[in-house]
Amino acid sequence: MLFNSLKFLFLFLPVTYFVFWRLRSKNQRYMWLTIASYVFYGAWNYKFCALMAFSTVVSFLSGLAMAEYDGRRRKLYLILPITVDLLLLGYFKYVNFGLHSIAAAAHWFHRPVQFDFVDVVLPVGISFYTFHTITYIVDCYRGVVQPTRNFFEFACYVSLFPQLVAGPIVRFRQIEADLEHIDCNRRSLHRGWSFFVIGMIKKVLIADTIAAVIDPALARYDLLSTAGAWLCIVGYTYQLYFDFSGYCDMAVGLGHMFGLRLPQNFNSPYQATDIADFWRRWHISLSTCLRDYLYIPMGGSREGAWKTARNLLITMLLGGLWHGANWTFVLWGGYHGILLVLNRSFVETWARAPSAVRRAATFLAVTLGWVFFRSANFRMVGSLFTRMFQYHGGGLMPGWIGLATVLVVAAALAHFAPNTFEIRHEWHPAWSTAFAAAYVLCLIVIAGAKASPFLYFQF
Amino acid sequence: MAAAAALNFALSFKSLDWLAFRTWEAAVSVECPSGIGPFEPDQVYRKDRAYGDLANIGNMADMRQYRREEFTVDRFGFRNDRPLKDVHPVGFVIGDSFTAGAGISDDDTLPEQLTRDAGGFFYNAGAVTGDLAKAEVVSSTLHLSKGTVVYELLERTARNGPSSLEARKPDCAEQFWASAKVARAATLFASDHSPGVLLSRKFVKAVENDYWQPNPYRLEVARRKLQNGQEVLFYRYDMRPLRDEQKLTTEWRSYFEDLRQRMARRNLQLVVLVVPDKYTVYGPLLEERPGDFGGERLLAAIEQELRKTDIPVVNLTQKFRAAAAEVLSRNQYIYWRDDTHWNPLGIKLAAASLWSELQQARPVTSANSD
Numbered sequence: 001m002l003f004n005s006l007k008f009l010f011l012f013l014p015v016t017y018f019v020f021w022r023l024r025s026k027n028q029r030y031m032w033l034t035i036a037s038y039v040f041y042g043a044w045n046y047k048f049c050a051l052m053a054f055s056t057v058v059s060f061l062s063g064l065a066m067a068e069y070d071g072r073r074r075k076l077y078l079i080l081p082i083t084v085d086l087l088l089l090g091y092f093k094y095v096n097f098g099l100h101s102i103a104a105a106a107h108w109f110h111r112p113v114q115f116d117f118v119d120v121v122l123p124v125g126i127s128f129y130t131f132h133t134i135t136y137i138v139d140c141y142r143g144v145v146q147p148t149r150n151f152f153e154f155a156c157y158v159s160l161f162p163q164l165v166a167g168p169i170v171r172f173r174q175i176e177a178d179l180e181h182i183d184c185n186r187r188s189l190h191r192g193w194s195f196f197v198i199g200m201i202k203k204v205l206i207a208d209t210i211a212a213v214i215d216p217a218l219a220r221y222d223l224l225s226t227a228g229a230w231l232c233i234v235g236y237t238y239q240l241y242f243d244f245s246g247y248c249d250m251a252v253g254l255g256h257m258f259g260l261r262l263p264q265n266f267n268s269p270y271q272a273t274d275i276a277d278f279w280r281r282w283h284i285s286l287s288t289c290l291r292d293y294l295y296i297p298m299g300g301s302r303e304g305a306w307k308t309a310r311n312l313l314i315t316m317l318l319g320g321l322w323h324g325a326n327w328t329f330v331l332w333g334g335y336h337g338i339l340l341v342l343n344r345s346f347v348e349t350w351a352r353a354p355s356a357v358r359r360a361a362t363f364l365a366v367t368l369g370w371v372f373f374r375s376a377n378f379r380m381v382g383s384l385f386t387r388m389f390q391y392h393g394g395g396l397m398p399g400w401i402g403l404a405t406v407l408v409v410a411a412a413l414a415h416f417a418p419n420t421f422e423i424r425h426e427w428h429p430a431w432s433t434a435f436a437a438a439y440v441l442c443l444i445v446i447a448g449a450k451a452s453p454f455l456y457f458q459f
Numbered sequence: 460m461a462a463a464a465a466l467n468f469a470l471s472f473k474s475l476d477w478l479a480f481r482t483w484e485a486a487v488s489v490e491c492p493s494g495i496g497p498f499e500p501d502q503v504y505r506k507d508r509a510y511g512d513l514a515n516i517g518n519m520a521d522m523r524q525y526r527r528e529e530f531t532v533d534r535f536g537f538r539n540d541r542p543l544k545d546v547h548p549v550g551f552v553i554g555d556s557f558t559a560g561a562g563i564s565d566d567d568t569l570p571e572q573l574t575r576d577a578g579g580f581f582y583n584a585g586a587v588t589g590d591l592a593k594a595e596v597v598s599s600t601l602h603l604s605k606g607t608v609v610y611e612l613l614e615r616t617a618r619n620g621p622s623s624l625e626a627r628k629p630d631c632a633e634q635f636w637a638s639a640k641v642a643r644a645a646t647l648f649a650s651d652h653s654p655g656v657l658l659s660r661k662f663v664k665a666v667e668n669d670y671w672q673p674n675p676y677r678l679e680v681a682r683r684k685l686q687n688g689q690e691v692l693f694y695r696y697d698m699r700p701l702r703d704e705q706k707l708t709t710e711w712r713s714y715f716e717d718l719r720q721r722m723a724r725r726n727l728q729l730v731v732l733v734v735p736d737k738y739t740v741y742g743p744l745l746e747e748r749p750g751d752f753g754g755e756r757l758l759a760a761i762e763q764e765l766r767k768t769d770i771p772v773v774n775l776t777q778k779f780r781a782a783a784a785e786v787l788s789r790n791q792y793i794y795w796r797d798d799t800h801w802n803p804l805g806i807k808l809a810a811a812s813l814w815s816e817l818q819q820a821r822p823v824t825s826a827n828s829d
Contacts, residue, residue, distance in 0.1 A: 006656075009460060210671050402671035443463055448659030 003042035003250045004204055004446050012040065013254075016161075020258060028184040030152035031256065036157035042124070044165075048123040052086065056083050056158045061134035063140045063147030063154070069082065078141040080178050085130040091124055097325030125165035126321060134159050136172045139295055145173045150255060153179055162254035167246050168265035171287035178260045185259025192256030195423035197439045199249030204442040207243035209406045210235045216399035218374065218434075220385050225394030229387035235403055237367045238410040244283070249420045264421045270366070270392075270414040273358040274350055275339040278366055290319050301344075308344065313337040323373070328381060332372035339365060359415075463655060470654035476504040478657045480515045482530035483561035486538075488657075495534025495596050497559070498587035499620060504604040513560060513692035513797025516601045518668055518682030522692055522797045529564045533631050535600055538567045538583045548601050549579035553594050554611025557734055559583030562795055567612065567803040572810035577817065581609070584740070594718065605726040607817060610718065612711070614736040615697055616753045616821040617761060620707050621714040687787050690794045701753025712764040719770055731765055732813055733758050733774040734801075737794040740779045744787055773816045775809055782808050 001008050016036040028373050062081040066074050098113040106113045107335040136157075139145045148154050157179060163170050178185060214235040217228060223233065245266040255262040265285050272278035279287045282383065295315040301308040314333065318331020325415050350358065371388075397403075476485040482504040487497070496502040510523035531540035538559050552558050552570045557577045559570035561585070570583035574714065584597040594608060666675045681693045681739045716736055762774040783793050787803070793805030801809070 010464065209672065210673075212667075215675055216675070266565070296780070359720075397673065398669035399667075399671060399673040405671075440463065444659040444662050446659075447656045448661070448663030 001040055003247065003254075004200060004442070006443075006447060008040075009244055009443070009446075011160055012036070018259060021187060022095050024183065027150070027152050029053050029182050030150070030156040030179075033161075034152060034155045034159055037156070037161035038162060039163040041159065041164060044124045045121065046149040046216050051092075051123055051201070052125070052159060053155075054086055055088060055153050059137055059158070060148075060154045061152055061456060064149065066137075067147045069401055074141065078137060081137050082134055085134050088131045089126055091118075092120055092126055094321075094325050098244070101327070107153060108379055109459075111332060117247060120210055128167050128169060129158055129210060131169045132172075135289060135293065139171065139370070142294030148172075148176075160255075160260070160361050162258075162260075163262055164250040166244070166251075167283075167285055167377060169289055170250065170262055170441065171289075172195050175260060177305075182259060187259050188256040189359050190427065191425045192253045195253030195256060195420060196434075197253075197435050197442075199246040199251075200254060200442045201438045202242040202249065204246075205438065206406060206410050207239045207246060208445070210403060210410070211243075212449075213399040213403040214239065214398060216407060221387075223394075224384075224387050224392070225396065226387055226392045228383055228396050228400075229392070229394060230396065231407075233367060233371055233374070233384065233388065235407060237363075237370050237413060238371075238407060240370065241414060245419075253419075266419065267416070267421070268419045271359060271416075272362050272366075273355060274347070274362055275336065275343045276347075278362055279336070279340070286319065286322070290315050294318065303335050307453070311342045312340045314342075316340065324377070326448055328372050328375045328377065331378075331381070332369055335369050335372060339369075363415075387432075467653055467655035473654075474502060474504060474508050475654065475657065476530075478654060478661065479504075479561060479823040481505045481509045481512065482528040483512075483556065483559075486532065487532050489801055492536050494534065495593075495600060495642025496532070496584075497536075498536050498538065498802055500532060500534050500536045501747060502532040504528075504532075505602045508677075509562070511692070511795050511800075512583070513680050513694060513799060514797035516665075516676045516683070516694075517692065518664060518674045518676065518678070519682070519692065522682070522690065524795055524797045526562075527564065528562070530560070531565050537597075538565070538568065538585065541580070542602070546580040548603060548606065549577065549607065550607030551601065551603070552609040552611060553584045553585045553597065554609075554732075555585065555588070555613055555616060557613055558611045560585065562798045562800040563803060563806070569805055569806050569810055569813075571807050573609070573813060576701065576810050577815040581607075585611070595721060598722075598727060601725065603629060605724070607726075607730060608722050608727045609730050609732055609817075610715070611732045612732055612761070614733045614758055616741060617711060617733070617757055618701060618754060619705065620703075621710050685741065685744050685787065686727070686746055687790060689790060690795070691737075691741060691792075692798075693738045693741075694736075694799050697799070698749075699740045699755075700751065701757055704753070704757050708760040711761050712768065715765060715770055716768055719768075722812035728771070728816060730771040730773070730810065730813070733762060733772060733776070734809070735776040735779055737799055737801075739776060740783050740794065743780060745785060771816055771819075773813050775812060778808065778812055779805065784825065 001012060002447055003009075016032075017425060020029060020036075022030055023032055038049050038052075041052065042306045049441070059081045062077040065077040069077065097119050099117055103113055104114055136154075157170075157172055157175060159169070160175075214232045216230050217224060218236075221229075221232075248265040252262045252264070253288055255264030262284060267284065268281035272281050295311055298311045298314065300311060312336075316333040317330055318333070320329045320331070320336075323329045323332075351362075361371040371384050373380055376382060474485060475488050479485040479488070485504045485506075486499075486502070489499040492499040505617070506528045508525045509528040510525055514520070514523045530538060533539040533541075552573065554569075558569050567570065568583055568585075569706055570581040570585070573581045584593065586593060594610075597603075635812070644666055650780065666672050669677065679695050681695050681698060682688050682690055683693060715729070715731060722729045735758060736754055739752050739758075742749050742752055758774055758776050762772050765772040777794060782805075786792065791804065792807060793801060795802045
């Protein structure tokens with residue numbers, strides 16, 4: 001079930017909302033949200049629910065155990081659930097990738113091997129909810145949060161449907177206070193609905209419109225002209241941003257509807273002035289997780305330039321791998337790792353350049369990085385870069401006029417407009433009418449077209 | 460959202476012909492109709508400016524051939540505009556949309572043309588797909604103690620084999636919730652055929668014109684030029700090479716032998732009408748003539764097998780090719796240029812050929828129905 005589906009909008013959300021606000025006690029509301037979230041998740045595949053439930057139980061019990069023990073046993077209850085979660089993630093997401101890679105490497109060394117690849121379906125959102133449980137366990141170990149003794153509260157946190165399948169990655173400490181007071185939180189329906197509608201507009205009217213044009217063109221990437229290749233990659237740059245940030249806005253809006261404040265995940269990343277600034281604005285929940293649970297524990301920037309560079313590269317390579325079981329994602333992560341290292345080395349020189357130049361150059365660097373991210377394999381990476389930087393004649397793809405129109409709007413919003421967290425979500429007749437009209441247009445497009453999934457939910 | 464749901468609810472009680480590009484689409488919009496036929500009983504659909512399925516799929520407004528259509532459904536759920544108490548059928552025709560009459564008005568359907576030629580009423584039992592079980596149900600419903608059953612076999616169906624007929628039947632086990640009428644009236648999302656969803660599809664389709672948005676169905680429709688300089692549309696699926704010719708021929712022989720036995724138990728004679736796809740008929744008349752017509756071989760093989768088993772059969776392929784070539788110079792056609800289906804001229808020719816075979820096989824008069 002997707003947020004931009006009629007079943008979610010007209011059935012799931014109204015029922016979940018109305019029942020929630022008629023329940024009075026904390027536990028009732030935890031249980032109801034948990035049940036609703038499992039129904040939401042089960043709509044993808046009911047078998048996935050067992051996996052999430054298992055991860056939830058293991059992490060909850062480990063948290064309790066950590067509260068009871070010290071020393072080595074406490075460390076055991078840190079390692080155990082993290083290992084379970086990483087094994088689950090590794091198996092479902094990376095096992096065939098690993099086998100393919102070994103087979104390719106063996107072939108490269110003229111020692112071919114044959115594997116029986118595992119018939120496994122990647123559970124939707126597994127990367128997100130395993131991060132939720134891992135961050136909870138680590139924070140409990142570090143004493144940043146007190147392990148909760150209320151299983152329903154914890155189950156509600158892990159399975160919370162607004163952020164379950166595609167983020168933002170919400171740490172327990174970020175939502176603990178709201179969960180604790182779930183029985184007396186004020187609903188923020190207006191603010192919630194405002195976020196939700198804006199997110200829907202970004203996703204349906206901008207991101208999906210771009211996707212409809214560039215996806216068929218990129219499916220035949222070896223036939224693209226130079227102009228077509230650039231149009232596709234620039235289009236993808238905006239598609240990815242509006243798709244993901246739109247989804248996150250919808251998630252935040254849904255949270256508000258239930259009295260829960262989810263964190264901001266995008267802070268106008270295409271207005272960044274350097275690559276470090278970009279990573280402070282893009283997928284903030286992931287980048288801060290990588291920083292707090294990987295980069296800093298490895299030493300961060302405390303141990304000299306070389307080790308800092310090493311730590312940055314490892315963090316970004318793993319961050320890339322997190323996005324998908326493909327070497328192109330790793331390459332993308334490595335590319336950003338190199339950019340971050342270079343940024344650290346030339347930060348003062350860079351700062352002297354005019355702001356407009358820095359913003360444009362950062363945007364260009366990020367756009368080129370999306371070539372790796374979007375490509376299914378190295379061949380596609382090579383072909384796209386070749387077409388972008390070596391002249392290839394030919395026309396543009398069908399629908400390019402509509403694409404160009406939407407890209408102008410997307411660029412204006414991404415580079416110059418305030419983001420959803422910066423605007424005031426207040427009632428204003430003209431704006432409210434405009435948003436309502438845009439929302440109706442979204443409903444028409446949703447009903448009339450095939451559903452397109454959020455780009456990030458297969459992570 | 461409440462307003463959208465209320466509007467959808469209000470529109471659900473109106474027939475969908477105003478939303479459809481052709482009366483056929485309105486008629487088949489009820490997924491599990493309440494009668495024995497494929498359509499919701501006691502409905503009339505009208506469209507003053509209907510056009511073809513290929514022009515619609517391909518979003519090719521310049522290729523549309525507008526025509527007026529009226530589509531009447533009787534109390535059983537079949538397409539029939541005569542009260543049955545006033546007529547006594549001498550037989551019925553089963554088949555797919557070619558029999559039921561997609562893209563044409565009530566008066567022009569194959570059973571209607573056959574009725575005029577034969578002087579006896581042939582009931583239109585055409586459905587979305589042919590169905591063995593339906594033939595028996597129809598004969599019981601019509602209280603037909605003797606007569607003729609014409610089975611229209613389209614080349615596309617022949618290529619897919621008899622098993623495809625079973626696969627395409629809708630699952631209407633849970634009648635209440637599966638009834639599109641209830642779903643349409645209930646909420647916006649519950650049915651793919653709710654007015655809100657259909658309206659939205661029209662809007663999206665208008666935008667998917669390769670200008671504002673790419674047309675994702677463009678590749679399903681082939682646009683070709685005929686020898687008279689005019690363009691015609693084909694369904695690309697019909698242009699694929701033929702496979703498993705021998706296997707299909709054997710399967711269809713078994714299928715029709717079984718059907719003949721079932722009909723014979725009811726004192727009904729089976730006649731098979733083999734209808735070529737538009738591409739098989741018009742392929743030889745294209746400016747760039749394609750090489751292979753596997754469908755033609757398959758239909759000839761099926762005809763041969765049926766003749767061996769003494770099942771009367773009419774294969775329209777060669778007659779249609781000759782007729783299409785003859786009228787082409789006058790810019791006339793026996794299939795709609797913008798549709799996969801035949802037009803009234805083609806149907807008239809088919810009915811005449813069929814009647815000729817029926818007369819040879821077993822003369823049909825109103826006295827036979829006694």
